[in-house]
Amino acid sequence: MILTDKEIVYRQEVGTMIDPFFPQQVREKDGQRIISYGLSSFGYDIRIGDEIYETARGIEDYAMDPKDQADQRPQWKLLGNITGKHGRYVTIRPHGFALGVSLERFKIPRDVIGVCLGKSTYARCGLIVNVTPLEPSWEGFLTIELHNTTTRPVRVYIGEGIAQILFHRGACEPMVAYADRAGKYQGQPQRPVFAKV
Numbered sequence: 001m002i003l004t005d006k007e008i009v010y011r012q013e014v015g016t017m018i019d020p021f022f023p024q025q026v027r028e029k030d031g032q033r034i035i036s037y038g039l040s041s042f043g044y045d046i047r048i049g050d051e052i053y054e055t056a057r058g059i060e061d062y063a064m065d066p067k068d069q070a071d072q073r074p075q076w077k078l079l080g081n082i083t084g085k086h087g088r089y090v091t092i093r094p095h096g097f098a099l100g101v102s103l104e105r106f107k108i109p110r111d112v113i114g115v116c117l118g119k120s121t122y123a124r125c126g127l128i129v130n131v132t133p134l135e136p137s138w139e140g141f142l143t144i145e146l147h148n149t150t151t152r153p154v155r156v157y158i159g160e161g162i163a164q165i166l167f168h169r170g171a172c173e174p175m176v177a178y179a180d181r182a183g184k185y186q187g188q189p190q191r192p193v194f195a196k197v
Helices: 005-015
Strands: 026-029 032-040 043-047 053-055 076-078 082-084 087-092 097-107 112-118 127-130 139-148 154-157 161-169
Touching (some): 005 161, 032 161, 043 097, 112 127
Antiparallel strands (some): 026 032, 032 043, 082 087, 087 154, 112 161
């Protein structure tokens, strides 16, 4: 069963599932319209922070290998953000791929799993937003994958809504949750985390 806004608020009160938590949609900041974030009817819209890495140019022959234990940072370039008339943003180049991080920290209850969907505002610009499931008992900041599917650059606004998390409650707790098996992405810091095995 998917959690409603009432159930998300209840989970927040008994166990701080999302931090910081905004109990309503935030659509304006400093008198300016923004891409919304906060609690919605059947989910929670998360924001993206300013540490966003894009795959570096000029190293197309360097394989993105999830099993390579060497530091993967040479494959990535930290995007600097700029302030424009609509707020702070980074630009994802055409067909570019980037990793960002949520401003929210999560502590998923043992009987809940979160599923991420990109916000329609970005989807209509050709940006695919992906986050793998927020597994039962997982904690940390979310690494957010961004893929520009278009032939034009896409701006991503820092500190504004990027995706929505839908929370599903299981009929009972799992026999083995993420923390039980010492999942490799447990306790992710507030920076993008690269692939691990």
